[in-house]
Amino acid sequence: MRRLLLAATVAVLPAIVLGDDAKPQWFRLHAEGWFWYVEPPPAEETPPPDTPVDAAPPIDLDPMARVQQQRKALERAMALAVLEPTPEHLRAYLQLNQALMAQSQAFAETWKQVVWTTPSLDYGLVSPTGAAARTQADLKAAGQRTQLSTAADRYGLLFFFRGDCPFCHQFAPVLSRFATDHGFTVIPVSLDGGVLPEYPQPRSNFDAAARLEVSAYPAVYLLDPATRKVAPAVFGAVGYSELAQRLSAAIAALEDQAQGGLDVAGRLMP
Incomplete structure (x- = not known):
């Protein structure tokens, strides 16, 4: 009787329950449970094709803004390290400071290379110091002496003074020695x-x-006897070197016919 009941039960089972190997499928799919219901896996979210994954934030290419950001970042890191002096905060500040120092060092090195290879930008050639300055001063003085000595063959010096003027008495020896050194007629x-x-x-x-219109004294004017023109050179008591500089400027003024000079038509000569 039991065998007949078992045979009848097997006969009525649906064909899909038995597999090719004559074993019930629910034995092989026992992990899904008795009700054959499986929760579907969550769908993977894919980013839109026009949105790059892990895209870096845009960088402001304006150099002024970038420098400002670096300065603010350094100040913020320093403030945080002062308020909360943890190893992490101090390390972050020191690393940022070191990076900025390296950036400044690169700027300084490039600066030197550009200056050394571009004479027009080398301030040391324009205003030298030390031995170079002394050499340049000597060359300039030598050129000035040559200019003045050459000019003395062409120009004369008009010296206006008062006998009761202490500054005139102070300046007269300087002018006399200068005229003797360079050959000027006073x-x-x-x-x-x-x-x-x-x-x-x-x-x-x-x-x-x-x-x-001589209103200050002592006064020295440069006179060109050939053209009867004069150029103002010195007012007041000055030293030897300044007298040379001012006369050099007066010579340039007379030689530049665009500037000319004061035409006195020979009235200055007796």
Whole structure:
């Protein structure tokens, strides 16, 4: 009786329950349970094709903004390290500071290379220091001496003074020595009839002083006898080197016919 019941049960089982190897499929799929229901796996989310994965934030290419960001980042890191001096915060600040120092070092090295290979940008050639400065000063002084000595063959010096002027007495020895060194002829003109030890026989030409509007003394004008033109050079008591510089400028003014000079039409000469 039991065998008949078992045979009848097997006969009525659906064909899909038995596999090719005559074993019930639910024995081989026992992990899914008795009700054959499997939860579907979650669908993978794929990013849109136009959105790059792990895209870096955009970098502001404006150099001013980038420098400002670096400065703010360093200040923020330092502030955090001061307020919360943990090893992590200090390490972050030091690393950022070291990176900026390396950036500054690269800038300095490139600066030197550009200056050394571009003479027009080398300030040391324009304003040298040390031995180079002394050499340049010597060359400049030598050139100035040559210029003045050459100019002395063409130009004369009009020297306006007063006998009661202490500054005139102070300046007269400087002018006398300068004229002797370079070969200039000095025409002394007294504004009050007084004399100076270096110039005991001055001329009294008040008309020339009035036409040149001499209002300060001592005063030195550069005179070109060939053209009867003059150029103002010195007002007040100055030293030897400054006298040379101012006369060099006056020479350049007379030689530049665009600037010309004051045409006195020979009235300065007796």
